[in-house]
Amino acid sequence: MTGRFIAVVGPSGVGKDSVMEGLAAADPTLCLARRVISRPATLGGEAFDGVSERAFRKAEDDGAFILSWHAHGWHYGIPQSVALEVAQGRDVLVNLSRAVLPQAQALFARFCVILLRADHDILAARLTARNREDAAEIERRLARADFAMPLGIPHQVIDNSGPLAQTIATIRQHLSQTACDAGQSNQKIMP
Ligand SMILES: Nc1ncnc2c1ncn2[C@@H]1O[C@H](COP(=O)(O)OP(=O)(O)OP(=O)(O)O)[C@@H](O)[C@H]1O
Numbered sequence: 001m002t003g004r005f006i007a008v009v010g011p012s013g014v015g016k017d018s019v020m021e022g023l024a025a026a027d028p029t030l031c032l033a034r035r036v037i038s039r040p041a042t043l044g045g046e047a048f049d050g051v052s053e054r055a056f057r058k059a060e061d062d063g064a065f066i067l068s069w070h071a072h073g074w075h076y077g078i079p080q081s082v083a084l085e086v087a088q089g090r091d092v093l094v095n096l097s098r099a100v101l102p103q104a105q106a107l108f109a110r111f112c113v114i115l116l117r118a119d120h121d122i123l124a125a126r127l128t129a130r131n132r133e134d135a136a137e138i139e140r141r142l143a144r145a146d147f148a149m150p151l152g153i154p155h156q157v158i159d160n161s162g163p164l165a166q167t168i169a170t171i172r173q174h175l176s177q178t179a180c181d182a183g184q185s186n187q188k189i190m191p
């Protein structure tokens with residue numbers, strides 16, 4: 001059987017990377033997809049392959065990505081190797097833009113979506129404390145926080161306003177109960 005393609009989405013600063021790292025640390029059967037981003041690796045954040053915009057476009061033209069998008073001034077790509085891992089039966093966590101969920105859904109038979117949320121003031125405080133973007137960029141990110149989920153994408157809403165460990169435990173419980181091969185409910189889970 002193929003593995004599960006588990007998309008983790010939500011506004012910038014909500015905690016996608018933190019939650020994904022915590023999930024993978026707690027469960028070695030979960031893999032983290034390593035993204036290619038046209039952002040200098042020196043800016044930090046998740047472990048990703050930082051490339052120039054030119055190199056990104058070349059890789060994209062060469063078919064290196066199963067999914068790619070543009071957000072916050074950067075290009076993001078999910079490498080073909082992720083599809084291979086899923087085909088080999090691995091469950092893979094992937095930090096995606098909400099905008100590409102329809103394309104992702106079309107690619108994978110076992111597909112599910114975790115939508116993380118937190119109140120606006122919590123997002124603002126986390127982005128400020130993270131100290132990776134300047135104030136203007138943080139404002140732009142906050143303005144995109146309510147980007148609408150595309151229609152027809154079943155997803156589980158998980159609140160990450162509270163302690164990270166609680167969110168991770170809640171998602172682990174949810175993942176243990178879903179095969180991701182049929183429609184999920186849109187039930188809200190608030191730890
Ligand atoms: N539950 C939590 N409680 C407190 N702080 C948190 C929690 N989750 C994440 N954080 C902190 O919030 C900041 C943003 O988290 P993170 O970078 O994981 O978010 P993100 O959704 O991946 O953001 P982006 O989309 O911009 O990459 C980090 O400094 C992280 O340590």
Ligand SMILES: O=P(O)(O)OC[C@H]1O[C@H](OP(=O)(O)O)[C@H](O)[C@@H]1O
Pocket residue numbers: 009010011012013071072074076095096097098099144147
């Ligand atoms: O708002 P939407 O399109 O859902 O998310 C867009 C992108 O925002 C974040 O970018 P970064 O990792 O902070 O650079 C996420 O990782 C995601 O790829």
